[in-house]
Amino acid sequence: MSLMGRRIDYFDDPAAPAANSVKPSAAAFVLCDGAVLLTRRTDNGNWTMPGGAHDPGESLSRTAVRETLEETGVTVRLTGVAGIYTDPRHLVHYTSNDEVRQEFTVVYRAEYVSGQAATSSETTEVEWVPADAVADLTMDRSQRLRVEWALTQQGIWIDPTGD
């Protein structure tokens, strides 16, 4: 039995627990020389873009830059937005405190400024992954869709509203 909390992603799953929280997060899609800056999460082993929860007192764009530096050692500059992901069918269960958070993430586009990719306490691996190798990584389905969107689309993903 692990003492460490787990993170479990649900998508449109009748077995998902009910949401009890909404907390804005930011992530960074960092593309440099045809490679994407990705990390491997300590909590569930999946590859993901760097990012994390918004702290009151900072802008959400600062969240993206701060989390990227903390998780990868790389300083980035934001250049735009790849998508806003707020689908209420997407829930994340944090087992450490039984928080069931409705997904709410802005994915910013960013460019490399400085620093060398290095692991942190939240990540077991940090890599610049060539775009054509992303498909081979173990990723949560929703995360894979976001990276693929950012790699192939110029526009911003916004959630459908059912109209």
Place this chain on the structure above:
Amino acid sequence: MSLMGRRIDYFDDPAAPAANSVKPSAAAFVLCDGAVLLTRRTDNGNWTMPGGAHDPGESLSRTAVRETLEETGVTVRLTGVAGIYTDPRHLVHYTSNDEVRQEFTVVYRAEYVSGQAATSSETTEVEWVPADAVADLTMDRSQRLRVEWALTQQGIWIDPTGD
């Protein structure tokens, strides 16, 4: 003395109360035949884009569409994003419950689908305002900057991160 709560905007003001809340909101910049759909708030008399707070269980894009319909009677379809506004120096004080909310608003771009502009309990006026008449309206400074950005820029506003 009014029984109704007031909404007071602060921007980079040393006299502002400390933030005690962050709540994502969405607004809609709706442009049709050169006119912008704007409402006049009941709480402070300022003109503003339709919008409001995100409800758990809905996407943020749905928030923008729902609030626009509720406040103006107009059904819109989202077409993109004009800006993400999360500057921690921008605080809104709701006097009804003493909530001091750090600003966190996504402004979506939207197009007209159906419906006739009409007032609601939250608005005293709803108008399609010709773009060149916006400057004459009474607006909060930050709201004016957002409308002007959406009218004149194709890209997305993102908050500076100080780099």
